[in-house]
Amino acid sequence: MTLFIRNMACDCCKVLVEEELEKLGVHPQKIELGEVHLKEDELPVKKQKQFTEAIKRAGLEIVENKKGILLEKIKQLIHEYVNNSKEKNSMNLSTYLSKALHYDYAYLTNFFSEMEATTIEQYVIALKIEKVKELILFDELTLTEIAYKLHYSSVAHLSNQFKKVTGLTPSHFRKLKEKREDVKVA
Structure with missing residues (x-):
């Protein structure tokens, strides 16, 4: 069951x-x-x-219901894809989803957009930005290391996407974290 x-x-x-x-x-x-x-x-x-x-x-x-189950499976696979870099190296997301779910990717994207009012691409970007925030807050990785880990083509690409989503640059976000830590210490 x-x-x-x-x-x-x-x-x-x-x-x-x-x-x-x-x-x-x-x-x-x-x-x-x-x-x-x-x-x-x-x-x-x-x-x-x-x-x-x-x-x-x-x-x-x-x-x-069946639609809800398919939607959750898509989300689960996207989470796995974003958080597991081994799959990222071997195939792109569209192939990964299609193979895992045995549906054409065009069907999956239309279905996802209809159910979630956002695209798979936007959903992936939001997940990746949340992961970037997490890595900035909890790890001591450089932005270059974060960009590499999440398979951004460059730090500039990561920074541009981060700013579009959050309104802040990753560097500014990190400085805010450091300011909060300084306030806690004082």
């Missing part, structure tokens, strides 16, 4: 889902972004209602 969960986009979400299932005495076989694999009939209706309510408080929800 597989449950598809909307908005499950990070490891913290996976931990939350696992904890909520454990509270109910349910032991998942595997938890991935957007998916929970259980033994058949391991989550009876009563426990499923309790689980649904628990994850809803965290902004997550179980997806039950």
Whole structure:
């Protein structure tokens, strides 16, 4: 039995889902972004209602219709693609999605745009910028290293995209972080 969960986009979400299932005495076989694999009939209706309510408080929800499931699979694969540079080196996103989902990429892009009111490309850019922010805030990587890690063609490309999305340059964003740290120390 597989449950598809909307908005499950990070490891913290996976931990939350696992904890909520454990509270109910349910032991998942595997938890991935957007998916929970259980033994058949391991989550009876009563426990499923309790689980649904628990994850809803965290902004997550179980997806039950086919369109919702496909949308979550697309998002899950995009998250994996952005966060896993090994796949990026071997194929482009359109090929990656088409192969994984067994749909033509044109169909997937139209479907995604219809469901999300944004394009896959815009969604990827937003994810990458969030990753850049995370790397600036928590790692000690240079912008060159961040650009390389996220497969930007150059630091200038990363900076331009970052500024379009956030209104700030990455350098200014880093300085704001440093100012906040100085204020905490003082």
